[in-house]
Amino acid sequence: MTIFKALVVSETGDGGYQRAIRDRAVSELPEGEVLIRVRYSSLNYKDALSASGNRGVTRRYPHTPGIDAAGEVAASTSDRFRTGDAVLCCCYDLGMNRPGGFGQYIRVPAAWVMGCPPGLTLRQAMMYGTGGFTAALSVDRLMAYGVSPRDGKVLVTGATGGVGSVSVALLARAGFTVVAASGKVDQAPFLLRLGASEVVGREAVIDQTGRAMLKGNWAGAVDTVGGEVLATALKTTRYGGVVTCCGNVAAAEFTTSVYPFILRGVSLVGIEAAECAMAVRERVWARLAGDWHLDFLDELVREVGLADLDREIDRMLAGRLHGRVLVNLDR
Numbered sequence: 553m554t555i556f557k558a559l560v561v562s563e564t565g566d567g568g569y570q571r572a573i574r575d576r577a578v579s580e581l582p583e584g585e586v587l588i589r590v591r592y593s594s595l596n597y598k599d600a601l602s603a604s605g606n607r608g609v610t611r612r613y614p615h616t617p618g619i620d621a622a623g624e625v626a627a628s629t630s631d632r633f634r635t636g637d638a639v640l641c642c643c644y645d646l647g648m649n650r651p652g653g654f655g656q657y658i659r660v661p662a663a664w665v666m667g668c669p670p671g672l673t674l675r676q677a678m679m680y681g682t683g684g685f686t687a688a689l690s691v692d693r694l695m696a697y698g699v700s701p702r703d704g705k706v707l708v709t710g711a712t713g714g715v716g717s718v719s720v721a722l723l724a725r726a727g728f729t730v731v732a733a734s735g736k737v738d739q740a741p742f743l744l745r746l747g748a749s750e751v752v753g754r755e756a757v758i759d760q761t762g763r764a765m766l767k768g769n770w771a772g773a774v775d776t777v778g779g780e781v782l783a784t785a786l787k788t789t790r791y792g793g794v795v796t797c798c799g800n801v802a803a804a805e806f807t808t809s810v811y812p813f814i815l816r817g818v819s820l821v822g823i824e825a826a827e828c829a830m831a832v833r834e835r836v837w838a839r840l841a842g843d844w845h846l847d848f849l850d851e852l853v854r855e856v857g858l859a860d861l862d863r864e865i866d867r868m869l870a871g872r873l874h875g876r877v878l879v880n881l882d883r
């Protein structure tokens with residue numbers, strides 16, 4: 553019987569939740585065609601919600617979060633994968649309602665598994681993880697909708713976060729002039745190192761006037777926080793500009809008028825990584841492994857072990873993290 557270590561979140565009985573590293577048996581994992589020995593995972597906002605008892609993300613506890621996993625195939629009944637293959641499994645229901653990548657083994661349907669993109673190690677793939685993939689998807693959509701570096705500045709909100717920081721770096725690398733909006737003024741040097749041309753405080757991208765439209769500043773915006781910040785991004789985007797929306801850290805609801813759309817032709821584009829088609833995943837991951845690869849990834853990633861996750865999750869929920877957190881399952 554194979555026993556492995558996993559972070560397990562369980563109910564305390566008084567409405568609270570606790571996290572502990574526990575021994576689990578591979579035989580307890582749910583059915584699936586591919587058993588993966590996980591080497592690396594990463595910390596995403598959805599993991600922090602799952603790890604703190606958010607029933608919108610995870611219905612049943614005890615539970616092991618971790619929407620990202622990279623490792624080697626330990627056993628497979630699928631023709632697509634052989635023992636020893638280096639693979640990734642990101643999102644779908646992994647770490648939400650199925651034991652996830654904060655355990656040393658996962659068992660999943662073959663349809664959720666993709667080969668580790670050539671050119672990336674397992675570790676590098678998880679340095680990007682779902683946060684980096686979502687950033688790449690946002691930049692990909694912005695460009696597919698026609699925004700180019702010569703059109704003007706692009707705004708990134710929640711800029712020090714996992715999605716935000718990779719978005720800043722990818723946009724700068726693609727030649728865009730990036731304005732990074734952040735609640736952490738002390739992290740301006742970090743954002744400038746990633747390639748931001750300018751760093752502004754979060755309050756600068758939250759409209760206080762209540763007017764339907766404001767001066768058009770941005771050719772595009774990658775919004776990772778939602779709420780008033782997203783509403784403001786829409787009314788400060790220039791004619792024909794594009795705003796992507798992937799997150800709700802600030803708020804799930806936002807109020808807008810029709811004017812950004814009917815007076816300036818602004819497009820609001822939804823970004824969804826969890827159920828994203830495999831063909832899109834493979835194309836965007838190939839860009840991260842190829843022409844978009846960031847050779848300074850170490851600048852924006854911190855590596856932790858399973859035992860450190862409890863603290864890192866609390867810091868993420870408090871909005872105190874910057875950059876991406878890589879989880880080494882053997883540390």
Ligand SMILES: NC(=O)c1ccc[n+]([C@@H]2O[C@H](COP(=O)([O-])OP(=O)(O)OC[C@H]3O[C@@H](n4cnc5c(N)ncnc54)[C@H](OP(=O)(O)O)[C@@H]3O)[C@@H](O)[C@H]2O)c1
Nearest residue numbers: 597710711712713714715734735799800801802824825871
């Ligand atoms: N749609 C998808 O498929 C998808 C995929 C991945 C992630 N997401 C979502 O994207 C969002 C960001 O994820 P992440 O992993 O990057 O999280 P993260 O690392 O925790 O980053 C979130 C950032 O948002 C900013 N922030 C925190 N609290 C805020 C508040 N109250 N108001 C405004 N800004 C606030 C902070 O950046 P600053 O201090 O720099 O402002 C923080 O670092 C989450 O909502 C996540 O669920 C969605």
